[in-house]
Amino acid sequence: MITKTRYLDFLDCPKNAWLSLHKPELAHLFELSEFAQGLTEQGNVIESLARKRFPQGVLIQGIAEKALAATAYHLAAQTPVIFQAAFQVDQFFIRVDILEYDKKKQCWNLYEVKATNSVTENSKQNDHIEDVIFQKIIIESSGVDLGRVSVLHLNKFYVLRGQIDVDNLFHIQDVTDQAEERFIETAEMMQYAQKTLEQKDENSINCACIYKGRNSHCATFVYSHQDVPEYAIHDIARIGASKKKLAELVDKKIFDLKDVPLDFKLSEIQRLQLESHVSGHTFIDKPAIKNQLDQLIYPLYYLDYESFASAVPLFQGFSPYNQIPFQFSLHVQDSIDAQIVHYEYLHTKHVDPSLYIIAKLEQFIGSVGSIIVWSKSFEQGVHKNLWQRHPEHQEFLENLNARMYDLAEIFTKQLYVHPDFKGKTSIKKVLPALVPTASYATLGIQAGDVASQSWYTMMYGSLSHDEQLKIIQDLAEYCQQDTYAMYAILMKLYEEISS
Numbered sequence: 368m369i370t371k372t373r374y375l376d377f378l379d380c381p382k383n384a385w386l387s388l389h390k391p392e393l394a395h396l397f398e399l400s401e402f403a404q405g406l407t408e409q410g411n412v413i414e415s416l417a418r419k420r421f422p423q424g425v426l427i428q429g430i431a432e433k434a435l436a437a438t439a440y441h442l443a444a445q446t447p448v449i450f451q452a453a454f455q456v457d458q459f460f461i462r463v464d465i466l467e468y469d470k471k472k473q474c475w476n477l478y479e480v481k482a483t484n485s486v487t488e489n490s491k492q493n494d495h496i497e498d499v500i501f502q503k504i505i506i507e508s509s510g511v512d513l514g515r516v517s518v519l520h521l522n523k524f525y526v527l528r529g530q531i532d533v534d535n536l537f538h539i540q541d542v543t544d545q546a547e548e549r550f551i552e553t554a555e556m557m558q559y560a561q562k563t564l565e566q567k568d569e570n571s572i573n574c575a576c577i578y579k580g581r582n583s584h585c586a587t588f589v590y591s592h593q594d595v596p597e598y599a600i601h602d603i604a605r606i607g608a609s610k611k612k613l614a615e616l617v618d619k620k621i622f623d624l625k626d627v628p629l630d631f632k633l634s635e636i637q638r639l640q641l642e643s644h645v646s647g648h649t650f651i652d653k654p655a656i657k658n659q660l661d662q663l664i665y666p667l668y669y670l671d672y673e674s675f676a677s678a679v680p681l682f683q684g685f686s687p688y689n690q691i692p693f694q695f696s697l698h699v700q701d702s703i704d705a706q707i708v709h710y711e712y713l714h715t716k717h718v719d720p721s722l723y724i725i726a727k728l729e730q731f732i733g734s735v736g737s738i739i740v741w742s743k744s745f746e747q748g749v750h751k752n753l754w755q756r757h758p759e760h761q762e763f764l765e766n767l768n769a770r771m772y773d774l775a776e777i778f779t780k781q782l783y784v785h786p787d788f789k790g791k792t793s794i795k796k797v798l799p800a801l802v803p804t805a806s807y808a809t810l811g812i813q814a815g816d817v818a819s820q821s822w823y824t825m826m827y828g829s830l831s832h833d834e835q836l837k838i839i840q841d842l843a844e845y846c847q848q849d850t851y852a853m854y855a856i857l858m859k860l861y862e863e864i865s866s
Contacts, residue, residue, distance in 0.1 A: 368460045369557075369564060371501055377560045378497070382574035383585035385564055396586045402816035405823065406482075409678040413482040414464060416679065417519055419533045421465060424448035434462070442511060445470075456508045458561055463502055465519070474514035477502060478539070482678045484523040484687060486540050495520070500546045500553040517541045521687040527680035536679070536687070577617050580607020595622045598644075603637050604790040636781050643786045650784040653864045656777055660860065663772060666736040667857075669698040669707075671849040672749050673842065675819045682719035684756045692749050693720050693822050696846040697731055698854050703861065707854055713842055717826065721753055725760050732767065739853050741794045743773035774853055777860065798852045801859045807848060811841030818845050 369377075377384035386393055399407065418424055425446050427437045434453035441449050449466040465478035479499050486495050499516045506513050522538040563572060574591035576584045581601040589595075599622045600606065606613050612632070621627060624644050633641065643650055674690040681691065693714040698707045712727040714720035732738070740746045747768045754761035777783055778792040787800040795813075799806045807813045812821060824830065825838040 368455075369458050369561060371461055371498060373564075374459075374501055374557065374560055375497065377564065378556070380574055380576050380585040381560070381563050382569070382572045382591050383576075383587050384560075385566070385569060385572050386587045386590070388564055389567075389569070393587060393590060396590070400816075402820050405820040410482040413521070413678055414480045416531065416533050417465065417478075417480045417537060418450055420519075420537065421448040421450075421467065424450045424465070426450040427452055427462075442475075454502075454505050454509050454511075456505050458565070459505050459557065461502050461505050463506070469514050472514055474512040475506075476514045477506070477516045478519045479517070481518055481520040484521050486518050486520065486542065496542050496545050496549065497553065499542055500549055501557065503546055504550070504554050504557060515541055515543050516546050517543075521678060523687060525680075526686050527683055529683075531679065578610070578614055580605075580613070583607055596624075598624065598789055600624060600627065602790045603633070604640055605634070605637070609634075639781050639784050640788075640790045643784045644789070647786055649786065650781075651863055652782040655780075655782045656860055657864045659777055659782070660857075660864070663737045663739075664735065664770075665700070665702050666733065667700045667739055668732050668736055669696075669700070669739045669850040669853045670732075670746060671696050671740065671846055671853075672746060673815065673818045673822065673846050674749065675823050677823075682721075684719070689752060690749060691720065692724050692753070694818075694842060694846050695724065695727070696850040698850040699731070700854065707851075709847060709850075711843060711847060713839060713846075715826070715839065721756055725753060725757065725764070728767070729760075729763060734766070736770065738767055738771045739774055739857065740771055741773070741775045741849070741853060743771045743775075747771060774857060783860070783863075794849065794852050794856075797856060802852075802855045805848075805852065805855050807845075810845050810848060811837070812845040818842055 373384055373387065376387065387397055418426075425441060425448065427434050427441070427449060429437065431453075434451070435455060438449065438452045438454065441452070445468050447468055450464070452463045452466050454461050454463070463477060464480040467476045467478065468474075469476055477499065479495060479502065481495050481498075483495070495518050499518060503513055503516055518540050519537050520540065522536060525532075525536050566572065574585065574588060576588050577592055577595070579601070584601070585591075595601070600613065600616045603613075603624070616622075616627065616631070624641055627633075627641060639650060642648075672692045673694040674692045676688045676690050677685070678687055680686060680689065685691065695712055697710040699710065700707045710727075710731045712724065714723055716723075738746075750764040750768050754764045775792055775794070778788070778797055785797075785800040788796050795807055812818050821838050822842060825835050825842075830838075
């Protein structure tokens, strides 16, 4: 069957969609991460809330033939609202979020529920309108008269005051005109998708991800392109935004970085990455780094937050997907030769953590000294959101932002380039390259998205007390590692510029 999900996967990469259908032995490559599972769960919550806007709705139960029969019954009965109506045409099968019967016009209106703040998600070419057109074509091919089609998505301007107001939590955007404009194009693509996915020979289907940067590769890229090294041209910094450069290398069958011609046009950042890899040398701009570090004022405060972005606001004053800072780690260093002292806070109460976070910051951070972070836009954003909800603390939080120094900039500005960075400047790439004895490999939690989802599961999931305690321990170790990593990296930089 070609479901909506498989069709959208096809638009992204036909070969990947084909493999998901015909190669069950590759199923492990399509398994959702813990974070992705969390997003799916939030999507289910959003759909349940959206249904409350239609109190006359009837939910279609069951799967396959049972769901199709139940849908046919309620369509014939002109049931006012149908949730999860099922339709099948040829190999296409869909479940529709919401169908509402318009008695006056004697047709059905479609609502596609999305747990996002807009119709176009992250400016991707295939936005949510494509979802709607796909369903529109199948429904109308089933002989059902369809009227207006809309996307029902979260209202980013909604602020929780009191109980959840489902009428204001959502925004309904009519996309009927856009769907009509793209109808023929999508119908043709659906036929092409069906023809392609029915093929038996996988070698006749190409994985076009070879022309995309590493972050845009499909789940089965390694399977489809076994001649591409683990570290390849797709890992060149920002190469995904340089489509002509990448295409030129791919068309010439140049995949290994060591085979890239010396005269191939690259940006300074890309060239330095390439030279570091090929030569195995580390490039350090010691004068520039010294100039950066000379700006630091002791005591130093190494600060890192963990946060959770909830689709449905959990606390008063929050909007959809506002970051909820639930944890911070802070290492304090009084002088360059002093030992660091660690402070931390992890929120485990079922109330807004904002004031608890602010109180602890005011307790641990003095009025003088640089605040060391990694990618300051995030930490500064946390502080800004805090003072917008609690303006009485704005002066303190603005002062923290004014004193903030982004240690990552030394690496994003290519003042320090190590071959093991492999074009990345995340703290998890930089730390083991500069301080081989320190890493995240032994931690129970090793990534920010996992930390975020783990906190939510601990707070709102059905876990045993021991399971909750294990997450608390893992979160504490992970966040502490982030601030210790900044300290260790900074000390290594001091060592480098003084040698």
